[in-house]
Amino acid sequence: MKLTRLLSAAALGLVLATPAFADDINFAVIGPMTGQLATIGDQFKQGAQAAADAINAAGGVGGRQIKLSIEDDQCDPKQAVSVANRVIANGVMFVDGHACSGSSIPASAVYAESGALMMSPASSNPVLTDDAAAKGWPTIMRLYTRDxxxxxxxxxxxxxxxxxxxxxxxxxxxxxxxxxxxxxxxxxxxxxxxxxxxxxxxxxxxxxxxxxxxxxxxxxxxxxxxxxxxxxxxxxxxxxxxxxxxxxxxxxxxxxxxxxxxxxxxxxxxxxxxxSDPQSKPEAKEAIEKIKAGGFVPEGFTLFSYAVIQAFAQGIERAGSDDPAKVAEALKNGEPIKTVVGEVTFDEKGDLKNASYxxxxxxxxxxxxxxx
CATH class of the missing domain: 3.40.50.2300 (Response regulator)
Structure with missing residues (x-):
């Protein structure tokens, strides 16, 4: 009995000593999954899932597997804020989204106040990152170009x-x-x-x-x-x-x-x-082949959503932490991030540098x- 208790205590100590970093990591993918613009939401979902599958197959993020939750904001500002609050309440601190600038801008306040890292693969209105920078919100970024x-x-x-x-x-x-x-x-x-x-x-x-x-x-x-x-x-x-x-x-x-x-x-x-055509990038060749093999053509924002998941994964590994603020800081340190849309770097506002069209x-x- 005494030996059993000692073993149980040792096992409990081992569990308690295991860092949260060993758990799976959750990312949310948010866009118009229904409605007139559902095709954009599908591009987000397909790109993000393909990236998560590829990263998980290669060993994950520091040994952790990526799990995605898919959320529908219908490109509606009120719905976007509601979804953002629900995602944060569920403990998800990394968001691949939103799509429409009219959704991303109001939702960004929810993420900023909770310290979550939001990176849009489609929203182009400058207000998104300009306002975030003015308000001192370091975790609002975009892996896309500006209007x-x-x-x-x-x-x-x-x-x-x-x-x-x-x-x-x-x-x-x-x-x-x-x-x-x-x-x-x-x-x-x-x-x-x-x-x-x-x-x-x-x-x-x-x-x-x-x-x-x-x-x-x-x-x-x-x-x-x-x-x-x-x-x-x-x-x-x-x-x-x-x-x-x-x-x-x-x-x-x-x-x-x-x-x-x-x-x-x-x-x-x-x-x-x-x-400039992301599908023509040599870095995208393998990803495109796998996505097409699944019956989906990776047009529009598909590869940008894929790249957001890659950026999150590399940022976490670069920071040695899944603290969103530390990850954002690591992504903005000037060192390129390798993605399917090519190597990308971010400025202090969280915008892409040197975009081409x-x-x-x-x-x-x-x-x-x-x-x-």
Whole structure:
């Protein structure tokens, strides 16, 4: 009996001496898993799961296995805050998300106040990290590009290429859509081209006939639209029905097959800006093959979500800790993080350094970069 008690005590001591670092580590993946933008949520989920599987198969993070929880915010600000609070209540301190800037910005306050590390693979509005830096929130980051950087890239190009054309700038009134439209408008104007119309539309509508009539009256040659694929596809399709042709240019939100499903042939020639093709990176080859083998094409934000999980894993190992603040500090130390989208480094705000872009064009249901 005495020996048994001694052994039990020794075993208990061993358990108590085992650090929490030996447990599995939980990451949350948060995006629009349902609703009109569910394709983006699916990209997040597929990318994150593929990364977790690859890291776990290679031994995990310091011997720990990654476990993912998938959460749906429907790209709704109130839902995003509710989900953020639930995730924190469940003890998850690393968040791969959110997608829409309008969700990421309010949710970021929840993570910052609890000390969790949030890294968005898609939200591009500068407010996300600018406000976090101003408020002293070190654990709000993004592994994606900013609207102002994208505006600096495409705005001058539009001003030069279409300098004698009637250019319209539209947005969907969201933090993402209006943010990128404003950034493009500012740099386009600086380049000497003034739009003939700047206007917000109501997202979710099914009838844009009044807008199409307005575009016809203005003899629009080019429409830059800050928004998402459902509205873009409808505007193009309804314009084609009224025999109105113009060059539509968009940000990264239409890097999904669903754009073509909505627009159909009316989407032919539509251009959009996207970070330099992540699928062309040699670092992505193995991951792409495995994701495709599972029946999913890693378009859009898939590889950026994958890269967020990689960044979390390398940050934890680099910091020698799963304290989110220490991990964020380790990720910002100037040493590159190796990911499927290439080596990345972060600035003091938690933004990517040295982002580069392609102009892509849709043709016959597919898109590819064009020569600029």
């Amino acid at each position: 102002d950087a994208q505006g600096n890239f495409i705005g001058p190009w539009i001003a030069e290429k279409y300098k004698r054309k009637n250019v319209v700038v539209l947005h969907d009134k969201s933090a993402y859509g209006q943010g990128i439209a404003d950034a493009v408008k500012a740099t386009m104007n600086k380049g000497g081209l003034t739009e003939v119309l700047y206007e917000g539309i109501n997202a979710g509508e099914k009838d844009y006939a009044a807008l199409v009539t307005k575009l016809k009256d203005l003899k629009a040659d080019v429409v830059y639209f800050g928004g998402y694929h459902p509205e873009a596809g409808l505007i193009l399709r309804q314009s084609a029905e009224q025999n109105l042709k113009f060059q539509m240019i968009m940000p990264d939100s239409i890097a999904t097959p669903e754009f073509w499903q909505v627009a159909g042939p009316a989407g032919e020639g539509t251009m959009f800006v996207f970070p 392609d102009i892509n064009q849709w043709h016959d249901g597919k898109y590819a970069p064009i020569q600029q």
